[in-house]
Amino acid sequence: MIKPDYEFAKRSLVKLLLEVDIVLIYLNTTWLLLLKWNLLIEVFCMPVDFAITKEQEELKAVVREFSEKYIAPRVVEFEEKQMIPPEIIREMARLGLFGVVIPDKYDGLGLDPITAGLVLEEIVRGDPECSLAVTFLVHTSWGYIACKYGSEEFREDVIRKAARGDLWIGIATTEPGAGSDLTGISTIARREGNEYVINGEKAYISGVREAREKGTWFKEGGGHVTLTYTDKSKGHRGMTFFFIPLTHPKITTRLEKEIGRKGWSFGSFTLNDVRIPETYRIGDEGRGFYIAMEGFDHARAYIALTCAVAAKRAIEIAIDYIKQRRAFGQPIAKFQGVQFQLATNWSRLEAAHALAYKALWALKMEQEGKIGRFEVTKIVASAKLFAVETAKMALDDAMRWMGAFGYTEENPVALAWKAVKSYDWAEGSSDIMRLIVARELLGREYIK
Amino acid sequence: MVTVNSKQNPSSERLNIVVLVKPVPDPKEPPKFKPDGTLDRLSMKLVMNPYDKYAVEAALQLREALGGIVIGVSMAPPHAIDALREALAMGVDEFILLSDPRLAGSDTLATSYALSMVVKKLWSKLGKVDLVLCGVESSDSNTAHIGPEVAEWLGLPSVSYVDKILEVSGGYVKVKKLIEGGYMVIRVKMPAVLTIAGTSYTPRIPTLRDVITARRKQITTLNADDVSIDTSKVGLLGSPTRVIKMWAAEIKRRGKIFTDTDIDRLIDNFLAELRKDGVKLK
Ligand SMILES: Cc1cc2nc3c(=O)[nH]c(=O)nc-3n(C[C@H](O)[C@H](O)[C@H](O)COP(=O)(O)OP(=O)(O)OC[C@H]3O[C@@H](n4cnc5c(N)ncnc54)[C@H](O)[C@@H]3O)c2cc1C
Numbered sequence: 001m002i003k004p005d006y007e008f009a010k011r012s013l014v015k016l017l018l019e020v021d022i023v024l025i026y027l028n029t030t031w032l033l034l035l036k037w038n039l040l041i042e043v044f045c046m047p048v049d050f051a052i053t054k055e056q057e058e059l060k061a062v063v064r065e066f067s068e069k070y071i072a073p074r075v076v077e078f079e080e081k082q083m084i085p086p087e088i089i090r091e092m093a094r095l096g097l098f099g100v101v102i103p104d105k106y107d108g109l110g111l112d113p114i115t116a117g118l119v120l121e122e123i124v125r126g127d128p129e130c131s132l133a134v135t136f137l138v139h140t141s142w143g144y145i146a147c148k149y150g151s152e153e154f155r156e157d158v159i160r161k162a163a164r165g166d167l168w169i170g171i172a173t174t175e176p177g178a179g180s181d182l183t184g185i186s187t188i189a190r191r192e193g194n195e196y197v198i199n200g201e202k203a204y205i206s207g208v209r210e211a212r213e214k215g216t217w218f219k220e221g222g223g224h225v226t227l228t229y230t231d232k233s234k235g236h237r238g239m240t241f242f243f244i245p246l247t248h249p250k251i252t253t254r255l256e257k258e259i260g261r262k263g264w265s266f267g268s269f270t271l272n273d274v275r276i277p278e279t280y281r282i283g284d285e286g287r288g289f290y291i292a293m294e295g296f297d298h299a300r301a302y303i304a305l306t307c308a309v310a311a312k313r314a315i316e317i318a319i320d321y322i323k324q325r326r327a328f329g330q331p332i333a334k335f336q337g338v339q340f341q342l343a344t345n346w347s348r349l350e351a352a353h354a355l356a357y358k359a360l361w362a363l364k365m366e367q368e369g370k371i372g373r374f375e376v377t378k379i380v381a382s383a384k385l386f387a388v389e390t391a392k393m394a395l396d397d398a399m400r401w402m403g404a405f406g407y408t409e410e411n412p413v414a415l416a417w418k419a420v421k422s423y424d425w426a427e428g429s430s431d432i433m434r435l436i437v438a439r440e441l442l443g444r445e446y447i448k
Numbered sequence: 449m450v451t452v453n454s455k456q457n458p459s460s461e462r463l464n465i466v467v468l469v470k471p472v473p474d475p476k477e478p479p480k481f482k483p484d485g486t487l488d489r490l491s492m493k494l495v496m497n498p499y500d501k502y503a504v505e506a507a508l509q510l511r512e513a514l515g516g517i518v519i520g521v522s523m524a525p526p527h528a529i530d531a532l533r534e535a536l537a538m539g540v541d542e543f544i545l546l547s548d549p550r551l552a553g554s555d556t557l558a559t560s561y562a563l564s565m566v567v568k569k570l571w572s573k574l575g576k577v578d579l580v581l582c583g584v585e586s587s588d589s590n591t592a593h594i595g596p597e598v599a600e601w602l603g604l605p606s607v608s609y610v611d612k613i614l615e616v617s618g619g620y621v622k623v624k625k626l627i628e629g630g631y632m633v634i635r636v637k638m639p640a641v642l643t644i645a646g647t648s649y650t651p652r653i654p655t656l657r658d659v660i661t662a663r664r665k666q667i668t669t670l671n672a673d674d675v676s677i678d679t680s681k682v683g684l685l686g687s688p689t690r691v692i693k694m695w696a697a698e699i700k701r702r703g704k705i706f707t708d709t710d711i712d713r714l715i716d717n718f719l720a721e722l723r724k725d726g727v728k729l730k
Binding site for chain 1 (some may be wrong): 655
C-alpha cells in the first residue's frame, strides 16, 4: 500500500498558500475561502519580536558573570595602566568570545550578529570605558569579513587562530592623508609572482600594539585587514584588501595617545616592502572598497549598540549618585529639572538601543539573503549616527549632574563619554553617516 | 589539587560522583512572596543554587584528577529544567530530573528521601556510587538539612561544611572541614556524602560552546514510580514539618556608644540608660 506523504502535502500546501492571494478549499461539504495570505500572516504572526531565545539568554548570562566578576572591578586599571590586563583577554579567548560569528568549520560558534550584539552588551555593561568593546567588535566585524572573503588557505591558517582567540584581527583603512575619503589613500600593493609587495603608511589604527606584540595578549599577535591600491588609475575600483600581520619584520609601528578607551592602543604603522603571500588577499583585486563598506556596516552596527549601552550603564551609575548627593536640602535626584533630563535622555537611549538591534537584524537578514546591501548600509548609518549623538548628549548631562566629580578622570560617566566621543570618527564619521542616509533617501545624483 | 594514591588503591578508582543540585529563585532578583510568606517560586526566574555550584566544581575537579563520571540529580518541577543546564554547561556528564506532582510540598525529610531513592537507582545502574556531593544549603530555604539527611537514608557517613577535598586513596576520602574558628581534617570511608562550603572552590564559568552544547543535551526526567518512591512518604502529606508563617525578623537591637574620660561617670551613665529602658538592676 502507498502511504500518503503528509510532509510533502504540508510543504506543498504551505508553498501554495505563500504564493497566491486567494485559495479555495473544498472540505467535506463546505467551500473555504482563504484570502490574501500575506494579510493573514500580518494578523497572526508577530512582525516584531523583542524576545530573545533561551540559548541567547544563557549565553548572555555566562558573559554577564564574567563581566561582573572579572571586567567591572578592573576598568579603572585599564585607564591607569593604559592596557587591558592580558589575563582578561585570555579568559575571553577561553570563553570563546573571539569566535562568536566565525563558522563552526573554523572553530567558531557560527552565531548571528544579533547574538553577538547580545554578548557585546554584557561586555560593555562591565566596561563602559569601552576598551574591551573595541577589542571585541573590531575583531568580530573584520574577522567575519576576512573569513567571508578570504581564501581557503587563509581561513585554515589565520581565521582558525582568530576564532580560538590566539590572534586578533583589526582594520586599517585610514592614512595620514586620507580618512573619510578612502580614494585618497596612497598605500600600494604590487604583485610579484605569488606574492604582493606593499608600501605605505596607515594612521590612527586601533590595536597596533596588541597585534605587534606576540604572546602578551594574543599568542600569535594579530594583524589588520588593510586597504591598498593595486591599480590607482581605476579609483575606488582599483582597491584591494589584504590581511597584514603586524608581526611582520618590515613593519614599524608608532603609538598615539588617545583621550579615552585607553586600554586598547591606537597608532600608526609603516609598511616598507612588506611581502605577503597571495593567499592573504581578502577578496578579488579591485573589490577592496566594496568589501570595506560591508565590513564598516558590521562594525558600525556593533558601535551603535556599544554607545547606547555604555551610556545607559553610565546613567544607571549616575542615578545612584544623584540619589545620594544632596544640595539645597534634598537629593539632586529630587530636582525636577534633573528628572526631566534623565527621562528624556533615557527615552532617547532606548530608541538608540532598539535601532542598534534593528541594524544587527538587518545584517542578519542580509546574511539570509532577504535584504539588499544599500538598505543595510542605510539602516546601519542611521543607527550609528543616532546612537553616538544621543549617547554624547546623555553623558554630557549625566556628567553635569555629578558636579566636579563628573569631571574627574576615573569617573565612570566621564570614561564612557570619552569612549563614545571616539565614535564621532572611528569606523566612519557622523558626517559620513549623514551623507549615506541622505544619499539613500535622495539618490546618488544629489551627493558628490 | 586532589591527590590520588594508586598504590593503596589498586582498583584505581574511577569515581562515580552524584551531585545534588537545586533550582532556586535567582537571588539577584527581588523576591516575590505568596500570601503565607513563602517564596513564590513559580513566578520567579530559576537558577542553579549558588552553593551547589561549589559542589559541581568540586566534583568536576575530582573527575579531572581521577577520572570517572559526574551525574547531576535534582528534584524540581519540570519548568526548572533550564536552570539545570548550567550544570551540564559546567561539565556534568549527565543530568537526572526527578519531577512528579506527588512530590510537591515535600519538606526536607521527604525531599532527602526522594533524592536518596534516585541515588539508589543510580547505584544499582552504575554498580557503585563513590561520593554524593551537594552544596551546604540552598539560598532559598537555608536549612542545610538535605546532605546529612540523604546520608542517613542511604546509611552512609557524611561530612558537612567541607572546605576542600584533600585526597582520595584506598577507598577513603580525606577532607578539610570548616568548624567555628578553625578547621578539622577528617578521613572518611567511601561511599560518603559531603556538603561543600563555598570557601575553596571557584566555580568555573562555562564557555559559550559549552552553553550551546548543553542546550542540546538530553536531561532524563524520572517520576516517583521510576525510582520506587513510597509516595506516602513524600509531598505535603508525607512531610512532618509544615511552614505556617514566614515574616521578616525585626532587629530591635540598637548600638549606643558611651564615652567619658571618667570611668565611674561612664558606668553611671550606662546604668542610667539601662534603667531608662526598663532594665531592673539590683
Ligand atoms: C579612536 C579612534 C580609533 C580609530 N581606529 C581606526 C582603525 O582601527 N582603523 C582605521 O582605519 N581607522 C581608524 N580610525 C580613523 C577613523 O576611521 C577616521 O578618523 C575617520 O574615518 C575620519 O577620517 P579623518 O580622521 O581623516 O577625518 P577627515 O576625513 O579628515 O574628516 C575631517 C572632518 O571633515 C568631515 N567630512 C569629511 N568629509 C565630509 C563630507 N563629504 N561632508 C561633510 N563632512 C565631511 C568629517 O566628518 C570630519 O568631521 C580611528 C579613529 C579614532 C578617533
